[in-house]
Amino acid sequence: MIIIKQYVSIFEPMKKIVVLLIFLAPVLSAQNYTIGNWYDFKKGAISLTFDDGHPSHYNTAIPEMNTRGLVGTFYVNFLWNNSWAIEANDVGHEIANHTKSHDSLSYLSVGELHDEVTAFNQKLENDLGFPIRTFCYPYGNGGESDSVMFYIQDTVAQTHLAARSIAKATDDEHYKYDFALSERDYYQIRTVHMRDSMRSYHEDFRKVISTGGYMTYMFHTIGTPGGWDNMEVDHFTDVLDDLLLIKDTVWIATFRDAICYHRERKTANLTTVYAPFENGNNWVLNLTDSLRDDWFNHPLSIKLEKPTEVVTILSAKQGGIELEYTIVNDSIVFNAIPDNGHIIFDILNCEIPIVDLTVLDETIICTPDSVRLEVNYDSAYSYSWFKDSVKLEADSNVFFAKDSGNYFSEVKLNGCPINTASVGVSISGVCGVPNANFESDVTRQFKDEVITFTSSSTNLQGTETYYWDFGEGSSIEPGYYGPGPMEVSYSTPGEKDVKLTVTGSVSFTDTIKNKIVEIDDFNSCGIYKEDFNGPDFKFWHWCTCKYGYNYTMEFVNKALRLNLTDSIYGEWDNFKLFFYEDSVMKPFDFSDDLYKPVLRVRAKASDTCRASFSLLDTNWVSTAGMKMNQIGYIDLTTKYQEFELDFSNLFFYEWENKVVDSTAVWGIS
Ligand SMILES: [Zn+2]
Incomplete structure (x- = not known):
């Protein structure tokens, strides 16, 4: 039995003639879509942030997080050793800017501020080989909601998409989804101070989930008694284990990813370029935002209502790259990056049947045998069969192929066809009558050297007999020997008539094949x-x-x-x-x-x-x-x-x- 996998045949769409009389092309908003507040439609988001590049971060925190599949943001100052930061970035953690010297920024000159913030960002990027996108103020100095600090925040904003302060989250306003009302607010993000004396983080989880909002947690040393804001290792792992319990609900993201998503979503728009079937069998959309594309390229999670005329989606692509999508309650759920090329759904207005072609029996047959071709049965399907692309008079799910040719079935569900793979059928002859034939390894040989003869007869049933006659002077007498290979040499030169007689089961029918081989004599010349x-x-x-x-x-x-x-x-x-x-x-x-x-x-x-x-x-x-x-x-x-x-x-x-x-x-x- 041979199972041949189905393939989908995309038929030419009905050509639509669309007369467009539009003088000012309006941007059509895609109907009925939502962008998830957080990635993967999570209810809230939490970022774990670690200040000062303390050795306990890479010796303890990162290994504990890696074993749990959690990521964090690590604010570093001047790095004496880059390797841990590069390895951490490789597995999804964020390395971010905490200034070169950890000075209070409001005490610095403009030039020094540039060195500590902007030039250090550039140095980190050069040394580490990846972008540095967020910032954290040493001692929180500069991140206050105070206009005298705005010049510091403006400097930070030149090279970073957000910054974390050390101002505490104290009331629900600081947790809820609209935690940042202006662009400047993204440079004053509050935080929860994590240390052994601060064990109320469950309450923070609850607030994030209940408000659908966001919070950052600030860690300093881990498992370093006497360290600044120290948290013992088992307390730290308690926090991680508790985060694992809520991570299907809450997005545990780096500070960069969480803020990037939040800012993108604020200005993102999904518009229609071509409505379904307006320009062929596709549906073309465009996701845009008003932010710079080199910083803001985190995918947004979108739920798009599927119009009823879109019955089947064959594929989805953005900018030529395959997009994964799922269908949930007649909506298409997918992730796409703003300003990253058109989103194109390859669509059909009918339902593609699920069909497998099964071929019973061998496809090389003898007459009057046939090959049974079968596709799976469903009362909703309609069936057609084709031989060499010519439609046959057959409309069931089973067809018996009796002639040579290429066969395939066409199955439709609500008018949406699928072609099953084609099957070649060939006729070897009349059943029971063999076609005698044989091959030799050479057609010319020297005297006393071996020629090998092997039957290549066809249309066999396995019960045939083989009678060989190798001709005059051969080392093997004429007789029944089976299909070979037969090794023969000749004691005399000349042309040899080699004959194979194959006898089949139908009235013991013989078929005979002769071939001449030439045997050379060298006389005594050597x-x-x-x-x-x-x-x-x-x-x-x-x-x-x-x-x-x-x-x-x-x-x-x-x-x-x-x-x-x-x-x-x-x-x-x-x-x-x-x-x-x-x-x-x-x-x-x-x-x-x-x-x-x-x-x-x-x-x-x-x-x-x-x-x-x-x-x-x-x-x-x-x-x-x-x-x-x-x-x-x-x-x-x-x-x-x-x-x-x-x-x-x-x-x-x-x-x-x-x-x-x-x-x-x-x-x-
Ligand atoms: Zn610090």
Whole structure:
């Protein structure tokens, strides 16, 4: 059984002709959307802030928070060691500016204020490699709600999107959602002082949740007796564990993220660019705010009412990037970043059925068999079947394919189609009648060497018999042997008629396949072969020997060397060399520059023995009287005379890219 996964086919939408007679394009507000007060529609938000970069922050607080998946904001002064801050930022904590020297800012000159706030922000960013976005006033000095401090806050605002003071949250006004009514208020954020003597944080949780608002908690040392505002470790972990209990309701965020979200939401607007189906099968929206995009790019959580005509959403993207979304009570819930590109929903006005195509049986069949194709049944679905894109007369969820071709079903629910994957069906023949066939590893072989024959018959049922006849001189007698592979050698040369008879079950029908293989004889001229782990390369020569029949050939340093071994009266006519690769003869084309064979002849002048060569190439280097482009003669006067053909370049060219076994053996057969 084969299960083929469904895919969704998006059909061309009905083209709408929209005549627009708009002189001033109005910005259309997207109907019926809400932006969550806090990220992921949490009811309130809390930020844990840690002042002064005390070692207990990175030795104790951060590890305890990491194990709980909580993040905090760490206000640092001049950093002697950057590594903990970089690691903390990597796992989601915020590193923020607490001035270089921790001086009271209202006592500083304008230049010193710039050094402590603005230049130090830049130094932290340069040293750490990530943005520093929020600030905290040393001793709270400068963060008061007092106009004489406004120049300090204005300086802070140049490089930070918010700042925390040490002014205590004392009444509900400081917790509720509208904790900041003006932009300046974001630079005077109040806090709760956390220390062992301050154990009322549960009351703060309650206020944040009941007002849907926000609060920051300020920590100094953790587990450092005598430390400033110290909190013992077990008290600190109590706070963390209690935060875990409310974190599905309250967003535990860095100061930067919480304020960034709060400020974005205040000015954010979701507008319609194209209403559903106004411009094809999509719905295009734009989320904007009035803030600088390089600072304010936290995603806002949006709940958007889904119009009834939008039945199916195929995908959502913002600025080309996939957006995750969920459908909750006919609303689309998703997170998007303001001013980060159009939000595009890919939509349909119908419902896509859920369909899987199941294919029972093999898809290669013999007649009169068929393949059962089935898609899941639902009484609300309507079914069509297609073969090679031509609609078939079939409207059930099951179809029996009897002919070759590509089949697929089209399933509709409320007019919204899905195509199931196509299935190819092919016919192998009539059931019970095999198609005999076989392959051999080579079609030409040398005498006494193995050729392997293997049945490649088709349309089989598994009960067939195989009768092989390998022809005259074969090492295996004719008989029933099964489908192979069969290893056969021949004791005689010539063309061999190899025959395979396959008998099937229908009236014991035979089908027969013949193929000719050619077996070569080398006479006694010798064959040179090798056993490389790659293509099988072979050389041999053919000659008509009049005299001087006894000689040897060998490869020496990649050169073919011919030696007369007895008679000094040899004469060879029509001496030829052949080069084979996997039994395919390759012509010796000496005009190919890459081959560059070199003939070296070592001979002494004589008139008693000679061999003739047909040389065609100017690259031949002739010695001892050989001429280029001529019929050449080599005179051999003693049994020790020899010539060499140097094939180094040929070998290099042919075998450079092949796996060559350096231990390959050349020999004489
Ligand atoms: Zn401080």
